[in-house]
Amino acid sequence: MIELKDVNYRYRNRNALDNINITIEEGESVALIGPNGSGKSTFLKLINGVVTPQQGEYLFNKNKITEKKLNNSIFSKEFHRKIGFVFQNSDAQLFCSTVYEEIAFGPRQMGFSEEKVNERVYDCLELLNIEKLKHEAPYNLSGGEKKRVAIASVLSMNPEIITLDEPMNGIDPKGKKFLRDFMIKLNSSGKTIICSTHDFEYVEGVFKRAIVFSEEHKIIRDDDYNAVIKDEKFLVENNIK
Ligand SMILES: Nc1ncnc2c1ncn2[C@@H]1O[C@H](COP(=O)(O)OP(=O)(O)O)[C@@H](O)[C@H]1O
Ligand SMILES: [Mg+2]
Known part of the structure; x- marks a missing residue:
């Protein structure tokens, strides 16, 4: 469903993705x-259409993703409904006055009836175990709670693919365990998960495949996840560990 061909991306004079x-x-x-x-973050931005390739192409379900298509609101809505992005920084993602409104935002944008919106919100509150927070202001919550709300706000659109940028960052051990179990559950339920991480200790059992980027912004290995994280020599040589 996601296919990148010879993709390059640079910020001004800084290379971020190389071929x-x-x-x-x-x-x-x-x-x-x-x-x-x-x-890693640029890769996630690219597959979510936040940026588009400067060279090469990105195909999503065989459709070439271009700036022009993303500027078309019908195409863009359809695309963003299928792939959800949980930002590294939850504060950049949460902007509503209550947790309920935050989770309701996506389904409302999609034009659902209030009844259907409410149903989606409650499903997601339950899934993330945050029913008690529904009337809270997101900015008052802990890091782990914010992350759960951000994930719920993405899941309320029921995307096929969930992408997460370093979700374990700044989360306490209990929260990390919850996120780990949650990602396993999501993937078992059929969702595609693409997640940047360096917190290997806390993500055991979540991933089947690892895509490894080098300091030169190239993919240097695409392999079984466990084979990669057991390869101490490889990790040390490539400044990953
Ligand atoms: N907004 C930006 N402006 C300029 N350079 C950036 C920006 N974001 C990232 N970069 C640069 O692009 C490269 C890749 O960054 P990034 O995708 O954030 O890597 P990672 O997520 O693996 O840490 C780095 O050299 C980084 O400094
Ligand atoms: Mg990053």
Whole structure:
């Protein structure tokens, strides 16, 4: 469903993705691994249409994703309904006055009836175990709670693919355990998961595949996740560990 062909992306004079070729299929659970600055976040931005390739092409369900198409509101809505993005920084994602409104935002944008919106919100509150927070203001919550709300606000649109940028960052151990179990559950329920991470200790059992980026912003390995994280020599040599 996701296919990148010879993709390059740079910010002004800074390279971020160098000749990326990759295919990700429905139902996969993929970890994006690599040193700081290797391009993991840019890769996630690109597959979510936040940025578009400067060279090469990005195909989503065989459709070429271009700035022009993303500027078309019908295409854009349809695309963003299928792939959801949980930002690294929850504060940049949460902007409504209550948790309920936050989770209701996506389904309302999609034009659902209030009854259907309400149903979706309650399903997601329950799934993330945050019913008690529904009247709270997101900015008052802990890091772990904010992350759950951000995930719920993405899931309320029922996307096929969930992408997460370093979701374990700044989360306490209990919250990390919840997120780990939750990602396993999501993938078992058929959702495709693509997630950047360096917190190997807390994500055991979540990923089948690892895509490894180098400091030169290239993909240097695409392999079984466990094989990669057991390869100490490889991780150390590539400044991953
Ligand atoms: N908004 C930006 N403006 C300029 N350079 C950026 C920006 N975001 C990222 N970069 C640069 O792009 C490269 C890849 O960054 P990023 O995708 O954030 O890597 P990672 O998520 O693996 O740490 C780095 O060299 C980084 O400094
Ligand atoms: Mg990053």
